[in-house]
Amino acid sequence: MEKTFSYRRHEVVRDAPMVEAFMARWPALFDFHEINAEFKRIATIPPQTKFLAQLDLHLDNLVKLVNRRGELGLILKRIVAQMDNCEDVDAECVKGVCIYMGEDPGMLIQEYVGMEERAISETVEDTTV
Numbered sequence: 001m002e003k004t005f006s007y008r009r010h011e012v013v014r015d016a017p018m019v020e021a022f023m024a025r026w027p028a029l030f031d032f033h034e035i036n037a038e039f040k041r042i043a044t045i046p047p048q049t050k051f052l053a054q055l056d057l058h059l060d061n062l063v064k065l066v067n068r069r070g071e072l073g074l075i076l077k078r079i080v081a082q083m084d085n086c087e088d089v090d091a092e093c094v095k096g097v098c099i100y101m102g103e104d105p106g107m108l109i110q111e112y113v114g115m116e117e118r119a120i121s122e123t124v125e126d127t128t129v
Contacts, residue, residue: 052090
């Protein structure tokens, strides 16, 4: 395992392959079910629990990021304002981090509020994690 990790790291640093090429060469690194199972085996806790606990630890620093100026600051302030009225504060925090990083939170988090149970089941079945 140590040699494999070292070899991968050397390959990434030295060769700087494109993401598609890297994914084709090392597909196990992108199998999230396998990654979650391995993390749970090593750390004996589910990765989501660990992630949310760390998110709680860093929440104060993340809120400080909201005090930015410009369009990004306005968007982040709206998200923080919504946190007071929502039940799932963790999801709103993750959305804010996605926006801060320039990513679309819709690609990471899907909300099923107001949907019928059957439609939710179909959507979840079609979702790739």
